[in-house]
Amino acid sequence: MEIDMTNITSPELLQKEVEKMNSFGVRLTGTKAQRNFIKYLKSRIHDMGIETFSDPSRFMRWEETNKKLVIKDLDEEFEVPISSAFPYSGRTPAEGITAQMTLVKEKHVGYLNATDKIAVVEVDELDFLPSEIAFNERERSIPEGLKLPSHYSGPVATAFVNFPFLKIAKLAGAKGVICIWKGINDDCIEGQYLPFILDYQGIPAVWVNSKNGQKVIEEAEKGAFATLTLEGIIDEYAKTESFWCVLDGEEEGESVIINTHTDGTNCIEENGPIAMLAMIKYLKDKPLKRTHIFVFVTGHFRLPNFKNIDGGGVQATSKWLTAHRSHWDGKEGHLKAVAGLSVEHLGCKMWKTDENGEYRQTGDVETEIVYTGNKMMDDIYFKSLEDRKKVYTLTLRGHNLLHFGEGQPLFNCGIPEIALVTAPDCLCVISDNNEMDKFDAELMYEQTVSFIKMDLMIDSLTAQEIGPCDGYSAIATKKMVEDSTAKIKEVASEVASKVKDILPF
Template sequence: MNRRFDSTKLPSREQVWSWQRRVDEYGPRLTGNAAHRQMIDELEVELKQMGLQTYRDRHHFTKWEAKQWRLSVLAEGDREEEVPVSFYYPYSGSTPAEGITGELVYCGKGPGRFRDAAGKIAVVEVSSPRLPSALFCKRRASDPVHERIPRILSNSVISSVLRGPKLEQAAAAGVLGIICIWRDLSEANARAQYLPFTTGPQQCPALWVGKEAGSRLKQLAKQGARARLLLEADSEERAESDTLYAVLPGRNEQETVIINTHTDGPNACEENGAVGLLAMAGYFSSLPLAERGRSMVFVFVTGHFQIPQFGIHGQATTRWLHDHPELWDGKEGHARAVAGLTLEHLGCLEWKDHQEGGKVAYRATGRLEMELVYTGNPMMDELYREALEGRTKVRSITLRPKSTIYFGEGQPLYMAGIPTVSLIPAPDYLCATGEAGGLDKLDAEFMYEQIMTFVKLALAVDATPVERLGKTQAPAKGMIGLLVKE
């Protein structure tokens, strides 16, 4: 392994954590909102102060922002009893300021049956499918060696995509609105989950509730009770959001290493990959040109939380690849990307639902969240595992993709044939807004060591001849051809 790593050139732990605290202070950075724009602006300032040339791609999209949401059951004498709401369904639609009123009708488990729900408010249960992990990936290696991927996977992001209601079908059936019930999550785990984020603007306003409220609503639906659903939202056509990128020249400008993440996200960990990219940019920009073999391209894409409007048949980075072939495809005098490194969800601690005294409690397990790391071929896997040397906090499993399934923004690089290493942990609170996904669920030292690993990895990649870095390994054969975006 390349031994040139100099810890004195990496921004300090204090500096990295101050950047992370700033990410938390912005609040939810939903695609194109004020907080998201501010983050991108400040990232650019940091990069320029490091001496990097920055560039922006401006994109236009339809932006949807929820303003207020509420659910109540109508009782005798026009009395209304408020029902606790876990959160709103992003980009689902909006109601008038007074909300919509209608009879509740139970439409089964998601995606729901809406034939009897015209002019009514549908109630749909969303279960958490228990899927064999073998469907999604093949394990390459682990550190510590005893770590294994759970045999069965269950995740709220996947649940919302696979088992959530089909809003376009509901709207076509004349449904006024939908109440989605989290069947298998504790109330605390379900709170403020910004899910799903894989659908574009819809025309059927929907809210999420926990299983306790959901159980009551199911009973009320059987009794023909009426409810009022409020989801006020602003919609702006041709809203703007920027992808930011910077090129750090190396001696060989015809070969590039792409280092990417996204900038939009609802909490402190989703997405804090930009902190890792800043630290890496700080390290490599401090090196003289003579010590940088290949050019590095740092890409901070927008649109991960509105993939249907930004991506091209895949994650948001597909748009950037489409727009900038000169930096990666190796054709007609273009530079060739010899590797792609993706950082997402840094420093995460593990939180899980647990049965305690007949009730389900959502709490920290005392463990690090599992570092799921896609490695695009055996050589990239070897370089990553060597870069783990010296870690005091590590719980890393490297994965070979199966079929077309590759979670996160490393997927477009892999599908473009670029050898990849992509860090993509998936904590239960990944998409929870506010305090449900705050700094209390991150470990500063763990985060710093993850960044240090990727600096070492980038150094090793830079020192490895292109023929040894190899090509993207064909995906392992999977049992399904499902592409889940995250």
Template sequence: MSKDIGGEFMNLFISLILLVLSVMTCLLTGYPIATAAISLFASLMLCMYIMMSKKIRKKLIVSLFLVSALLDFIYIITSWVPMIWVQVVVYLIMSLYFILKIQIASSVGKYLTKGLLMLSVCLISGLLLIDISSNSIATTVNSSEKLPSVRIKKQKLENQKSLLADMNTMNNFGSRLTGSTGQNQFIGWLENQAKKMNLAVHENKYSFLNWTEKDSSLYVNKQKISISSAYPYSGKTDSRGISKELVYTDNNNLDRAKGKIAVIQVDNTKTIPKQLIMNQQSSFPKGTHITSNDGDITLSAALRATNLKKARKAGVKGVILVWKGASDSKVKEQYQPFTTDYAGVPALWVNESEGKKVIKAAKAHQKGKITLIATRKRVKTKSFYVTIPGKNKKESIIINTHTDGVNAIEENGAIALLAMMRYLKDQKPNKTLVFAFVTGHFRLPVFKGTSQATSTWLKDNPQVWDGKGKHLKAVAAITAEHLGSMEWKDNKNGKFSPTGKIQTEYTYVGNQTMNEIWMKAVKNRKLTRTVTLRGHNGFEFGESQPLFNEKIPVIGLITMPDYLTTSSKSLEMDKFNVNLMHQQISSLLKATLTIDQLSSKQLGKGQSYSYFIGR
């Protein structure tokens, strides 16, 4: 039996506690204050236990526990992140000491236990290295007093009436899916607006094989079933449709529906914990936080909808996807998913109410008929950018959005960029302002490059951002998406209705300086519900991601309303607030002008993704 601290099993117990505290600190990167407080308490309790123990050789261990507690205390007071890393290292050293002192009667058990614990130390060391290399621990935002004061001249900024006129012009083009007539007309109008400001237009032209739905229907036993929407780029039929036996199955058993029509339920209630895909940095007003089910339809469609290429390989002739956990009005006309390539298997979405009929028929192996008439043809689209030259001929600020979308919210960022250009066109900025109007967001399989559509634009226009040779070096970027959106949610009665709040304004920030700039830019607004985020576990939603991936310090405003991809006749204008859009544009201008006054050194470098469990 060991003569060291705690006897035969206490060494094992203490080593396990130390390893748990270490892994907790490494994984809960979004909650450093909480983990430090827990660690501080545990260190003091263990220290007290050891001091009361009659065992020998405890002086060094007591000292190490006190050092660990002191490191936690310093972090809680100062938020100086290195204290966290040093504290984990101390814990790992202490855990090794206790592991080596473990004594178990069975030699096999002893070596197996020690081996597993040693392996745990190695794995935790790996987690620690990932945290340190990515600087994953959330840090406290410094005071924004050092930032220059910026005021927006109200008489110069476009008023709400002018913004609404531009919105109505955009809406007159209808849905603006990538390569559609509506999008091409909208791009042409945007270019003309830029030319009226005497700004040169630089284009990148593309073509791709397009899919466009013309008509769709669903019958079960000759009874017409109301469909919510067609699955984009799924497949097509002729006017006779496909009549086959219905088979109720799931994504893991598609072979059951070989030669038939698969009926699959998509559960929208099984949400991904937001802490795995988002990491909150700051908020305003105080207490604003990530809304747990924002973007649920998009995530469910992207992650849980059937892989149609897999279905085709399994011999499935058609697919009916049934929504669960979302109201019928919420899922109506949702253009989802918009991230998949053409599969060659026609697929339709139905709401939960109609889906009950379809599932019942499928369980009874009754017949159904899918009709999805669509065209497949090569179409043209383009991105373009304009510049407002700066005094500094070496540095640029990228301001970007995308021009394709399905309604008034998705995507109206181009209207915001126009307003910013009109405000800034007669000024002489310090840095060259590059306004990028990007295509391809709704055809990501073709245009996403490394992440989103802007990555293709970056690849094709290195001269305005990469800093090589005589190229401009982008020292910061601003992305504007989905402005003026009000929040609508399914209420307790299952009705999709307004909550009376504005939609949470998620804003990705590329480093702490960008965080400070944005928090100051939104501070005096009447309408704001801001949450700043850091790219997390490889996720950053929206067209700011390619800029973030290039380590360009970015501010990326993107709201995620539940109706974002609803392709309705009203274009969701009943959910749009022009006063909110006006205030958001003012904040975007404040951020742009603030960035323009700061040096590249003051702006700093872009961060990488944080990892593990965010806040």
């Protein structure tokens, strides 16, 4: 399938568009930077002669403005670099909070020893969770035989699964928490905005890398004091919005939903809106069979406020789906969405920690993880890759009620989807260069063209040919169960031992 992108976009134009996006600043949910990016996107769509529609929202927004950690012992006073603030943790006064540090050797239970102290807790890299728990590969890839790592790991996975329960620390009377990354390269975790899935915790917390964290641990074991400063703002009525536009089809009754989100941390998270502008520009003058709805949601980085189980789950698109059933649920007088495309995280180079412990580029293309809603959608995806020069991909089926990215609400609502959710370690990093050294505009261009091909193939098929959504699989291998059970027993034994030592009965 030939796609003429003349006067639509090019690698050079996409590079400029991404740089324009970066110029607004870090686009966390409800920030001025995000609002300006949304304004820009809408103006670009209006310039194409297309109307946009908006869902404004207000929510409580937290933002860190200053962070500092100073340790004081008998001999010296010194500052320890902070890798990042723990999002939506808490705040301190301008002078910070000063208290004795205590090493929490068993997070959660160990907070019982942290009353009126600053808790120091190590967060081990997630390395015991078999990938089979979260992912079901469809046994198809380019190159052939490409597989996910055997165990689910990395900064995002670690922060989402192994994060310290700050609310327990607060209930125990701790004044603050210092989280120490353990087992992850120091350069890799610098500036990580993680985890972003929690509501406001009410206790200040920061992340420190492994090297600097070792000094913090040593001082905590000596009972040294520290001053932790985490200043921030809380806007109880922060403004943000989701918006969408519609390309009418020649036939009535059916729709295709193309979605992404507008909040993000860097040039990769989230550049999906830039690709969708090119898709709209290409498709707007084509004779489309179905109504096409392009949805730009907000709230991906504030999921506690922007999710609705009625709209298909825990991702931000679920709120939009709940509010706009007439675009997709197929009930009387409503459109029936026969397919969806989720456009996220394009143009990712592969950066990993190598065998020498150096965090560097290790491949041209980060693994393109793609969920496909059924066999036909899987076929369409691989057909769209023909003539690609840069491709390194495999496909997944939603598994064990897990489906990452903004394609999940579509899948949960029974809409067969193709959802790109590449997951580089830098995905949630806030940095001065916006992670542009990890971005490839040519790859983003090829992926954008692939999405256009997918859409045209979908639009050429009947709903019956596309077929229904597969639904979640639930497969557990014997080894997976044995490994997970052994780890759970080990952790339970350690916790039980700690409780016995602490409790007075």
